Amino acid sequence: MEQVVNLAPIGLGLIIIGLGIGIGSIGKSAMESIGRQPEAASKIQTAMIIAAALIEGAGLFAIVISYLLGS
């Protein structure tokens, strides 16, 4: 496809902003909760990995699609 302006890098930046907001807030609360209740660390870590993986999966998928559209 012939493009005059290729916006894929801007899209990639927005993807990482979203990913940072999402995984950032999950990780932030996980850290605070483990700090408050260290004996629940394994449960918190399991739930943290599940929630972060959902965002990560969609984010990596969107990065690949951005590459395909931008090239």
Next chain:
Amino acid sequence: MEQVVNLAPIGLGLIIIGLGIGIGSIGKSAMESIGRQPEAASKIQTAMIIAAALIEGAGLFAIVISYLLGS
């Protein structure tokens, strides 16, 4: 379709921002609740996965549609 400027990557970025806000706030509260009540961890995790899956499903659907519109 012939396009001079392809806005699909921007759309992809906005999708992941929405996904990050949504799953991020669900995961954040889930972490805090598990930290406060570790014995309810399995119930909280189940509800977290249901709510996150609703956002994830619509998000992945929108990513695929963006790719179809952008290519």
Next chain:
Amino acid sequence: MEQVVNLAPIGLGLIIIGLGIGIGSIGKSAMESIGRQPEAASKIQTAMIIAAALIEGAGLFAIVISYLLGS
């Protein structure tokens, strides 16, 4: 339809941002309530799914309409 600039992907991104804000805040409060009253988990989860499904339904409908307008 001939379009020079196709704005449908931007619309898709805004749809998912709305969906994320909506389901995110519902899920956030559901997590907090289950953490405070784990014995009411099934009631909270049922109400959460109903409220989230309303946003999900309109969101998926809007995604399909965006696709029809953008293609």
